Amino acid sequence: MRPLAAHIDLDALRHNYQLACRCAPQSRSVAVIKADAYGHGAVACAHALESHVPAFAVACIEEAIALRNSGISKPIVLLEGIFSADELPLVERYTLWTTIHSAWQVDALLAFSPSQPIPVWLKVDSGMHRLGFGLAEAEAVWQCLANAPQVTALHLMSHFATADASDGHYFNQQLLSLKALAKALDAPLCLANSPATLAWPDAHGDWNRPGIMLYGSDPLEVATPTTQQLRPVMSLRSEIIGLREINEGEPVGYGGRWRAPRRSRIAVVAAGYGDGYDRHAVDGTPVLVNGQRCAIAGKVSMDMLTVDVTDIQDAAIGCEVVLWGTASNGAVLAVDEVARYCDTISYTLLTGVLPRVPRRYQESSV
DSSP states (O other), X not given: OXXXXXXXXXXXXXXHHHHHHHHOTTSEEOEEOHHHXXXXXXXXXXHHHTTTOSOEEESSHHHHHHHXXXXXXXXXXXXXXXXXXXXXXXXXXXXXXXXXXXXXHHHHHHTXXXXXXXXXXXXXXXXXXXXXXXXXXXXXXXXXHHTOTTEEEEEEEOXXXXXXXXXXXXXXXXXXXXXXXXXXXXXXXXXXXXXXXXHOGGGOOSEEOOOGGGGTOOOSSSOOTTXXXXXXXXXXXXXXXXXXXXXXXXXXXXXXXXXXXXSEEEEEESOOGGGTXXXXXXXXXXXXXXXXXXXXXXXOOSSOEEEEOTTOTTOOTTOEEEEEEEOTTSOEEOHHHHHHHTTSOHHHHHHHSOTTSOEEEEOSOO
């Protein structure tokens, strides 16, 4: 069998969730597992976390139904709410919590007659300028929903645009406006995403929404002692399937982008952009071979990539190659570092690993 696989460490997932809880002990932390748990497998991750979390969050109703059908019974929040009014019977059937961010959703909910009120999180646009009601209109919408028999457990929620940045000026503008609104309404709050959970205690509300941090990625511009405690959950591992010696000046890969600066030894690895590895990886992008750092040499191909292993004396056919994550000897290559070489962020690397790549789950405890 082709050796490429995404190894998912469920113990690390639970460790990262508990870190989120320790960062905000006065809050409840909903585990965000949208986008198939950021590429890690939502069903497996949800079952690994269910006994630890008060609730899950997903992007859409399809994701929630898949969790319910797998046996997940904890509350599930629809972060983007319904996409059409005919989804409301499904919200009721699967006992979901829904976000309301637009006037048409309010109208649809008020026209619906559920057998029991539906928990609602009212989304406010405090400066992200994506989804949500403006601050000036939010109070009226809140009062409308608070008085509606279709609604229960009403919360305010918003999303920060710059929580990952060291400069907190715009972040604090958002936070102050949200806290003022919540005080006026006596409303429970859900504000903190991963970076705010890790770095901005003032943003910790009744609920927090840790997402990418659960999977071991550092969402902050500058690492902190807390983020250094995060453990990678996905280790994308393959093996060397070919080796060759080339002379100084000889090219490697499509377009001959990389040329050997000396007589070099090149390893061919079973992984490529057809698996979701980023084709934009530049020469020098790090990988681990037998736990030792070396670098990509040449453009990534569909099913293969090439690595300069001249200085890895024990490199041989079948040797372990870690594209990000943890090697068998414990060495770690952070997905955030790889993402920087690809001019992207860890989210796109993790969620981009295609179904062609098997997920192999491992854990030592429940």
